[in-house]
Amino acid sequence: YGIDYSISGHLLFVNNQRSNLVSPLPSNHTNSLNITLQKVLNKQKYHFLSRIAFDWIHELLYWTDDTSIEVISIHRPSLRYVCVENSFDVIRNVAIDPLESLIIWIQWQESGDNDKIMRSSQAGTDVKVVVDYDLKYSYAFTLDVNSKTIYWIDSQLYTLSSIGYFGQNRRTIAKSYDLFSSSYRMDFFADYIYWTNDRHNAILRTHRTGSNGTKRFVVFKANVSIDAIKIVDKTKQPMIALNRCLNANCTHLCLPSGVQSFMCLCPSIKYYDYSAQEKCRSDDISKIMDEQQKPDVKHIADIVGEWGKWQFQLITFCFILWGVAAVNNMGYSFMAYDNDFWCSDVPPDYQFNLVCDRKHFASFTQTAYMLGYAVSGLIFAHYSDKYGRRPTCCGPKYRADISILGGIGWVLGYAAVPGLALWLQDYRYLLFVSLLGLGSMMVWYYFMFESPRWQITNGQTDRAEQTLRKALKINGKSDENLKQQLTELSAYLQEMQSHEKSVKNHTILDLVKTPALRKITFILWYTWIVNALLYYGLSFNMSDFGGNFYITFLLSGIVELPSQLLSALMLRYIGRCKLFGFFMLLTGVSCFAIIPVERDWIKVTFALIGKFGVSSSWNVMAMHGPELYPTVLRQRGLGAASVVGRIGSITAPFMKNLAATNGLALVMGLYGVLMLSGTVLVQFLPETKGREIPDTIEEAERAAYPTKVKHIKNKTNF
Template identity: 50%
Template sequence: MEANKKLQVKHITDLIGEWGKWQFLLSAYVFLMSAAAAFINMGYSFHAKGVDYWCSDVPHNQSFDLVCERTNYASLTQSFFMLGYVASGFVISYYSDKYGRRPMIYLSYSIEVLAIISCAFSYNIYQYIISRFLVGFGHSGGVLECCGPKHRADIVILTGVGWVLGYVLLPGFAYWLQDFRYMQFMSAIPMIIMLIWFYYLYESPRWQLANGRVDEAEITIRKALQMNGKSTDNLTEKIAQLAKNIQGAPGIIKSGKTYNMFDLLKTPNLRKYSLILWYSWIINALVYYGISFNMSDFGGNFYITFVLAGLMELPSQLFTPLFLKFIGRRKLYAIFMAIVALSSVAVIPSQKPWLRVLFALISKYGISSSWNILVIYAAEIYPTVIRNIGMGTASVVGRIGSVSAPFMGNLTIHTSLTFVMIFYGIVTAVGAILGLYLPETKDKEIPDTLEEAENLGKNDN
């Protein structure tokens, strides 16, 4: 009886440990990939950096002739990048579950590198737009499951800090290179290095076990145990038990019940929560990228204000998880949304550039924090049976905001900064109010079924 207890293995971390050299190498990879992702994503701000020009028949020296009536093409390049994200969410995610994380990540990053090089050699704007779509398609490759529950929050923070690193380094390279083609080559270099590094990483052992590839999983886990200095005694027996637990974990599959996105709208409360979360995802993406891409609209030195905007995300990444331990999700989300609304409107009467930049930076901090909360919040509201569907749908719907954000700069040109900031203020104020209609999930069990999710918040004040 005692021997059987010792052999009970429910999670991979019961074998390889919560943290060790194995997890460190994977986490370092995730950190550097996040930094590279920021460089590639936010690089649009410098690829399409605005310049002064006259709309006349006088020849000008602009790449792809993106002036006058063709200025919208610059914004379109980033919108297509975001659309590539959306397409990848459907294609790469599906085939990752079918063929494994490793081959699909390797394929997506290979596509990204080739597409970046194609951007650098683009002959015209149409080739560049298609190439940017493919960069976005490859850009959203997933990461391997690498750490136990105790360190998952740390990995989220680590990923965020990596993003900030890439964000703040970008202006320095842009100032040095001063050419979008050279910047494309620069962004390809770390991707090529990471691609070579990834070749030496292993498949997710959890995916291998879930798909019945027990022999392959044993090879992977044995390597992890060696790297972490763990014992390999009775490994075959332990892996057999672990495989049984993982393959039998989702009781939903056993029941034969399948779910789809329409289940998010079937019951009254879950329908309300989903609609609020979708709206919130859209406005968070829109305002985050709208401010980030267009910091030059607020005045001051664009390179410096861009760095400051990136640095504003650091306290958001580090302190928001701490705030969540003491303040409820609902209240904290509404507070940050209100901060964005007030600081956006405060930009309007500010006459001095430094004051406009200051309020824009406060908005950037607020929207970064609210988005971090939103991701955690949604995962706690959606029940286990449809959590992946719920999160995936919210992310795809949120791309409406990401795709629209590059055009906020054009909207400023054709209307005014005042109009855009009032718009940001209104949509985030509405977001703050709607957030109060979500259930509080702090210190509550995460729901597993639709019924449990429907009853969330019943005892909220």
């Protein structure tokens, strides 16, 4: 059975699966509306109905039949629309929050993977994943529309859990085999969660916070299993939102598609009777046709494949480029190598005279290099959009692996620096080798394919076709349908460009205008600066800890290899904030541990642990940062953080001078304080693991600060 009700309409909707009918049970059977609705619903015979949900503001009745979610208006029940359709998984339960214009449902994975809790607008647009991990067998769930919270029971994990509509604040309220192993129906009212339990043939209750633990409160006990539960109270259907369809003037169906928006729709194609006298407007019917004929090609990988020889060539280039870049970047540690000196013995012809009162110029060479990084990033980011760039066109499945490969290339280049410096013994030769490597990459770059996506968006469709034909040939794929695929991809990219133009009114100031984004921005700026400062501060100045500089520098590079692999693995299982904080804490503690130590090998060991920690922290930050900003501000947010973070890398070379003047303990103490402060700050960032990335500023704000409405405590009515 499935049941729902309308307080204002005095209607109780009942789904009897034995007869596969949805029937309203009116309080007044003489009401013509109720009689008409019952006749139509009985005539339609909606088969295999699992659950029903009623929108009390727009008076819409939703239901699921395992493969789809459909809707009718109770005033025009013959017009039927499919909001959500899924041919692969099973949709078992559905709920509606008309205040937020949301459909929320549980989707069973028949493949055996984790189940999912999904959401979309009431028109079926903007489908998002709310939960997709640690969800095994969930049938019972319910909503608290006041606090915007989803509650569900997992009958396989034996847990009662909750999460916000937008994926925030997930928590396990209680765990008990006895209470939750056979529970398939539930509801929420005031501060309590109610659910049925087939083991006890009872309705049970617990506090929403889990404050009473797994203590069982039996509200009602029967001699047979209880098939459905619904608490009826006017506070559960607040009329505090406007009916978005009140003055919509739609010819057929009107469905809310947002908090302040609606969509005029025709009945779904498979249910539409074209012989009827009343025709749906052509522009409305075209919306449905467009929805059903959306292009399948949205990415270059949809044409050339997710992986092949073409992508391998591109990845090989990136792998080697990262290695060469590391030689050029980290080689400055040996080009301005610190020498022991006595100022009274400096020869007059000593080259560059980078000692005594001019010793800070050695650090300035590295600072100038880092400053060039910041400036070049701003310049080339602009011109790459204007004149093109070379792509890495793989599928989403391989993007994380490619990121790891690039990191490994950097580590190998980093580790090669001390060997080259020891072999060449002259900064000119070392500089020449690094420039020779970069020059070779520039020649190789010239023969690389241009980005087909960039070519399409800049009107070079013919060139894009040539590029894709070559890619298909290299990957051993047919180009028979290339023209059609290219047309679909062009249409999709044009649609995306139109969307991007609509959000271009956002500026960098939007990063600090709202509370959640302001907090995220300032914390990210701080952590970016601190991580850059410690990464380069430890890397450039390994000689401060004693031992052979060639060996310690080599070890500081090699230690990044387990950092790359381990941080990528841990990100799959541990929350971003916890992992971010852990690695920053590890780095800070390691820096403090160096201060009292006198033996060089112990100092070097703690320095290497700190280097591992800050490298891992950087990897987590690179993953967490993009997930924190909404789509409309993501590039601006990350670009601003990257530029601000250069303050740390520009300052890092002068830490050697500070240590020489005031002692190593001061620098390590400074590092430790900065990292421990960051450990605390990152705990105030929203957790994003397994959660949907926000698209708009409003979604980002709601995810960080969900609406808190005081529950009205009242007597429960059954």
